[in-house]
Amino acid sequence: MVTRYELSDVETDRIFHALATTTRRDILRRTVAAEQSVSELAAEYDMSFAAVQKHVEVLEAAQLIVKRAAGRERLVRANPEMIARARALLAQYEELWRARVDRLDAFLAEPEPEPEQDPEPDPGPGPTHHLTP
Amino acid sequence: MVTRYELSDVETDRIFHALATTTRRDILRRTVAAEQSVSELAAEYDMSFAAVQKHVEVLEAAQLIVKRAAGRERLVRANPEMIARARALLAQYEELWRARVDRLDAFLAEPEPEPEQDPEPDPGPGPTHHLTP
DNA sequence: ATAACGTACAACCAAATGGTTACACGTTAT
DNA sequence: ATAACGTGTAACCATTTGGTTGTACGTTAT
Numbered sequence: 001m002v003t004r005y006e007l008s009d010v011e012t013d014r015i016f017h018a019l020a021t022t023t024r025r026d027i028l029r030r031t032v033a034a035e036q037s038v039s040e041l042a043a044e045y046d047m048s049f050a051a052v053q054k055h056v057e058v059l060e061a062a063q064l065i066v067k068r069a070a071g072r073e074r075l076v077r078a079n080p081e082m083i084a085r086a087r088a089l090l091a092q093y094e095e096l097w098r099a100r101v102d103r104l105d106a107f108l109a110e111p112e113p114e115p116e117q118d119p120e121p122d123p124g125p126g127p128t129h130h131l132t133p
Numbered sequence: 134m135v136t137r138y139e140l141s142d143v144e145t146d147r148i149f150h151a152l153a154t155t156t157r158r159d160i161l162r163r164t165v166a167a168e169q170s171v172s173e174l175a176a177e178y179d180m181s182f183a184a185v186q187k188h189v190e191v192l193e194a195a196q197l198i199v200k201r202a203a204g205r206e207r208l209v210r211a212n213p214e215m216i217a218r219a220r221a222l223l224a225q226y227e228e229l230w231r232a233r234v235d236r237l238d239a240f241l242a243e244p245e246p247e248p249e250q251d252p253e254p255d256p257g258p259g260p261t262h263h264l265t266p
Numbered sequence: 267a268t269a270a271c272g273t274a275c276a277a278c279c280a281a282a283t284g285g286t287t288a289c290a291c292g293t294t295a296t
Numbered sequence: 297a298t299a300a301c302g303t304g305t306a307a308c309c310a311t312t313t314g315g316t317t318g319t320a321c322g323t324t325a326t
Contacts, residue, residue, distance in 0.1 A: 017283095021283095021284085023284095047284090047285070047286090048285075048286065048287080050285085050286075050287080050288095051284070051285055051286075054283095054284075054285085055284085058283095071292095071293060071294075072292065072293040072294065073293090
């Protein structure tokens with residue numbers, strides 16, 4: 001329905017770039033909670049209307065928000081779909097970490113696989129599971 | 134143990150900024166899977182060593198990776214803690230979305246709360262649940 | 267001892283970013 | 297009809313970004 005494609009590199013760049021500014025994250029937070037006009041948003045920040053308008057533009061280009069015309073106003077609402085996609089991407093990295101830890105465990109479990117040179121320097125005492133879950 | 138503080142705005146800015154470049158995400162991906170030296174990383178990309186070194190610097194400033202000296206080499210490994218923090222932040226936004234939908238549902242469930250002026254323009258036919266769960 | 271390697275850092279550059287003011291244009295209110 | 301409002305866009309500016317080359321310095325290999 002919505003998109004369900006894999007995010008391209010440029011799309012992902014845009015998403016994280018859009019999230020990399022406090023003002024824009026705040027706009028996202030406000031519009032994920034409730035639809036708001038660009039003016040209403042602009043009133044919240046200590047900068048010109050044009051500046052806020054540009055921030056909204058960046059969020060829109062990343063498809064993190066969607067605009068809808070209502071008379072002379074443009075109502076902004078967040079697009080949770082894209083937020084979820086970004087979150088899923090980070091979860092993917094964490095999954096890779098899990099896989100790595102598993103490989104390490106498997107290595108440590110083996111008796112003596114192949115005497116390669118220093119395959120993992122200083123694994124430390126005990127199981128290497130400091131992971132945070 | 135690790136940090137368990139709330140991320141400041143500048144820290145969050147740094148994290149998402151670091152994630153906003155394909156090259157840096159790729160470095161993160163590689164180092165989350167296995168520890169690698171800066172040279173090993175640099176060999177993977179079509180740019181100067183110095184360029185890659187700077188990308189590593191950005192990731193390090195965001196604490197998304199950690200460097201460790203080993204002779205003349207600097208071994209880079211990802212810091213899943215920070216990846217998790219970024220993911221948690223996005224999940225927070227999605228939670229706000231849930232809360233918003235719940236408020237809307239509650240509003241639609243009420244018989245006639247207060248005749249305010251157009252509190253949610255065009256709720257459309259049927260329940261507004263297009264959400265992707 | 268000397269050469270090669272891995273890293274760091276400085277200086278430089280073009281392009282992008284985040285902000286400004288000014289203006290045009292459609293919509294709403296008086 | 298006219299004024300005020302909401303939005304979009306253009307021109308401009310300082311700073312940051314992402315890349316370059318060159319150099320210095322400690323570490324490893326010959």
